[in-house]
Amino acid sequence: MEPDYQRAEQKAKELKESGADCPLQILKALQNVAATSFADASTRYGINRDTLLSMFDIENQDAITMFRNGSYLVIYNQELPCKTIRHAVARELGHIVMEHDGSRPEEIRMKEANYFAEQFLR
Numbered sequence: 001m002e003p004d005y006q007r008a009e010q011k012a013k014e015l016k017e018s019g020a021d022c023p024l025q026i027l028k029a030l031q032n033v034a035a036t037s038f039a040d041a042s043t044r045y046g047i048n049r050d051t052l053l054s055m056f057d058i059e060n061q062d063a064i065t066m067f068r069n070g071s072y073l074v075i076y077n078q079e080l081p082c083k084t085i086r087h088a089v090a091r092e093l094g095h096i097v098m099e100h101d102g103s104r105p106e107e108i109r110m111k112e113a114n115y116f117a118e119q120f121l122r
Contacts, residue, residue, distance in 0.1 A: 001105060003111040005111075008116040009115070011098060012120040013119070016120060023089040023117075023120070027074055027089065038075055040078075062080055062088035063077065065096065067100070067102060074089065091116070094117050098112050
């Protein structure tokens, strides 16, 4: 199975043509998507950031997307530089617009989402 770079590029182009340019604002406007920082999630659920990360066995600590019951939850690290957050959130947006639901290999999903982010932020 190969990444679908053409589809990722098309999805990024469609969003850019709609006038959207802020990945976090786009996430917050989508139905069935919640977006929050690690700090807010930790406060909301009463657990510290490290525990939150370990609950999901997360290697990538800039942002994560979880998909459950037809809804997405995006959590991002608000302590990183703005440019890093912007790319991380754009990558997570890529997971959502590419409809990544865990049915395809992680490596393929990450390549597609990163490519989407690169195209969207160009």
